[in-house]
Every structure is written in C-alpha cells, then in structure tokens.
Amino acid sequence: MSKQKPIIHNKRRNKIRIHSEGKETLIGAGWVLAIVVGLCLWLIGNHWTSYVIIGIFVVAYAILLNFFRCPIRMFQGPTTKTVVAPADGRVVVIEEVDEDEYFHDRRLMISIFMSLVNVHANWIPCEGTIVKVAHQKGNFMKAYLPKASTENERSMIVIETPHGEQVMARQIAGAMARRIVTYAEEGTDCFIDDHMGFIKFGSRVDVYLPLGTEVCVELGQRTTGDETIIAKLK
Numbered sequence: 001m002s003k004q005k006p007i008i009h010n011k012r013r014n015k016i017r018i019h020s021e022g023k024e025t026l027i028g029a030g031w032v033l034a035i036v037v038g039l040c041l042w043l044i045g046n047h048w049t050s051y052v053i054i055g056i057f058v059v060a061y062a063i064l065l066n067f068f069r070c071p072i073r074m075f076q077g078p079t080t081k082t083v084v085a086p087a088d089g090r091v092v093v094i095e096e097v098d099e100d101e102y103f104h105d106r107r108l109m110i111s112i113f114m115s116l117v118n119v120h121a122n123w124i125p126c127e128g129t130i131v132k133v134a135h136q137k138g139n140f141m142k143a144y145l146p147k148a149s150t151e152n153e154r155s156m157i158v159i160e161t162p163h164g165e166q167v168m169a170r171q172i173a174g175a176m177a178r179r180i181v182t183y184a185e186e187g188t189d190c191f192i193d194d195h196m197g198f199i200k201f202g203s204r205v206d207v208y209l210p211l212g213t214e215v216c217v218e219l220g221q222r223t224t225g226d227e228t229i230i231a232k233l234k
Helices: 020-044 048-067
Strands: 016-018 069-071 082-084 089-099 105-114 121-123 128-136 154-160 166-173 180-182 195-199 203-209 229-232
Touching: 020 048, 089 203, 105 229, 128 180, 154 180, 166 180, 166 195, 203 229
Parallel strands: none
Antiparallel strands: 016 069, 082 229, 089 105, 105 203, 121 195, 128 154, 154 166, 166 203, 180 195
C-alpha cells in the first residue's frame, strides 16, 4: 500500500535541531573552546592578540555547529513513484552509467555533492522496502571526482518500491569525510521523511534509477534534502 500524505503547511519547517551524530563532537569542542578562552584571558589578558585567538576558535565552533544542524522536514505531496533528494547540495552528475556492484546493468545516476556548509543528514529518497545494505571500504579522494563513486569508501542501500522498481542510494566519503553512518536495515519498510544516515565533513550521495525515469532536476541545481523532487519513476 502506497504511503500518501495530505498536503499541509509544515509549521515545523524552520525549526533546527542538532543531529545526534554531532553531540559528542560539539561537547568536546565546547570544552576546548572554554579552555582556550580561559588560557587566553589568563596568560595574555586584555590584549587584542587574546581576542583574535578567541575569535578564531569561536568561528571554528560556529562552523562545526552549523555542520551538525538537522532541520525538521516533512515532504509535502504524493510519494507514489516520487524520488526526492537524499541530501542538501548541488547536482553534479546526471548521466547513464554501468552499475557493476549490485545491478550489473545500465542505470541513470543523479549525484548530489555536499559542501562543508550544507546539512549532512541524509534522507531516504523513495518509499519501499530495504532489500540490501552494504558498506565498502575505499579511498578518500575528492568526492566530486567521477571515480569517487566506485573507488571511495561508500555505503549503499537498495530500495524496492511497491511497484517493483529498485532504486539505489550510495553515500560516498570525500577527502575530509572519515565516517559514514547508515541507519537503514535490510527487510524493513522505508518512507520519504525517514533518515537514511549521516556523512561527516563533506561528501556526496549518488542515486541510481531505472532507465526511462523522468529527471526533474538540472545539472548544477541546488537541492534540499527530503524536499526537492529529483525524479519520477515511470
């Protein structure tokens, strides 16, 4: 049975929370910031050098805080045959490729690159059942390079929709990313609005779709995870 949602105004859209993956990091960084402030005021005192050092650490902490933000989002619209962006970022690839790790056939690939300033929570791109979850170790080259899809460390999930199509979402580590978290479990139902996982410090997500799928985004377009419709399954 397809999951349908009424189209209503999302009053929670602009509320921000901190992702659970970042809480320990932020607490540790907060202690470092407090120690730096204390040492600067104690050793240097009321001097411009002290304020410059403190300012640098405050900005760094603000960037870290921004990285781990996790907006509360709810997709507004029918979900049947809809594929939404699994991540915030920019569309860097729309092309047909040979997918040789799972499908072993030709697929349409849409790739979204996340910069350091983007939200790094990832969402399930379509409704269905999780039929495969796998993690593959690899390199940590720059995520926007084409070969990053098959050579970098990555985690994939494959979703079988209620209509029998299979869609793969692949989380890919980047030059700075060292941890990919995937929440999906094989054999469980999944829905748009569900969290798929989290990638720490910059990377990309590739979505592999059946040939003939209608593409709803353009190269270079900005996407919002769990909101931007990137494709419609035929």
